[in-house]
Amino acid sequence: MTGLDSLTRTVPPPADPVDAQGDWTEAEERLGVRLPADYRLLAAAYGWGEFCDYLYLRTPFGTSPYNVLERYDGLLVWGVTMDADRLCWRTDGDPDQWPVVVVGRGTGREEFATGAAGFIEEWVTGRLSTTVLAGMEPDLEPWFNTFRPRLHRCLRLSEGSRPYDERLRILRDVLAPTVDRGSWQSADGEQGQDHFATGDSDWHLTYDRSHPHQIRVSFPPGDRTQVRDRLFAAVRLMGCTLLEITAPDGLPLPDWDADDA
Incomplete structure (x- = not known):
């Protein structure tokens, strides 16, 4: 089972995702890189929105200035958190092997050998070992909200x-x-x-x-x-x-x- 398979079992995707579809070829040409396959499936399933009022997923589509993939300190940002932590890739080598890099709002920085979907799945299930990100509130069930x-x-x-x-x-x-x-x-x-x-x-x-x-x-x-x-x-x-x-x-x-x- 992939990280995305496990994530969709834990957090059902929205019936009508926002900014989930578009021209992937144009988006990759604009960014100058091929995007990971698991991220393309993740963005198509969930679109632009937030997991558990904390972790915000971006897509390369739409017109909002808040929904963009952008460069930061040599990394490619694909999401942020409510605490202004950046969720990024280190774009070396095969895109499907890019590690996820978390850059904290302060000085914290962590790297994870997992794709974006697997990273989110581990966070929502409480299995992610991190000193930078906050955990989900213990009394709540995982969910996803579209930004509309x-x-x-x-x-x-x-x-x-x-x-x-x-x-x-x-x-x-x-x-x-x-x-x-x-x-x-x-x-x-x-x-x-x-x-x-x-x-x-x-x-x-x-x-x-x-x-x-x-x-x-x-x-x-x-x-x-x-x-x-x-x-x-x-x-x-x-x-x-x-x-x-x-x-x-x-x-x-x-x-x-x-x-x-």
Whole structure:
């Protein structure tokens, strides 16, 4: 099994990847090198986006200035991290044998005898031995997010009469199919979060145990009405009252009317 095979089993690729297709011959001529075969398959499968809110994969396609393969200190950068570490190749010899070089934001530098796909697979599964990169948060499941325009909403709810676990089950049933992204809970059970995504669309959700509790959701702008209608239906079945809809910074939003819930 290749690193990409194992990675796709652990982290399902998106149904509609961004900047995943293009003219590879033109891209390689522009860069002046032939790109590794495993990277070409990796970019085609996932496109431009992020693994676990931390490791950002770039492709040679698209128009965003943030999605480019570029030279840095004699290396070729194919990704970065949230901490501004650079993920690179040392481009000596056969491209399919290029080692991955991690250049830390500070002075750290490490080299790995693995392709880009194998490197990411080892990181998301916690098997990568590194002193430069941070690890994935232990309470979360591996995932991949495409980089595309998204809207963000927070729905603050009354407690209602149902226990939290039942409300969560109803919410996920209404939005089914869903994919788990992990959860955490405080020792007293008063605080916590459950993270999941919809399996047939590109909606990302967090259900908070805060008081009052809330549903946080991000989604493509074109899904605005569908997201609103399904979440409002879920809130009614959960036995809750929608108190307020805000942006992530807490400011009220006029585009969804809580009175419609």
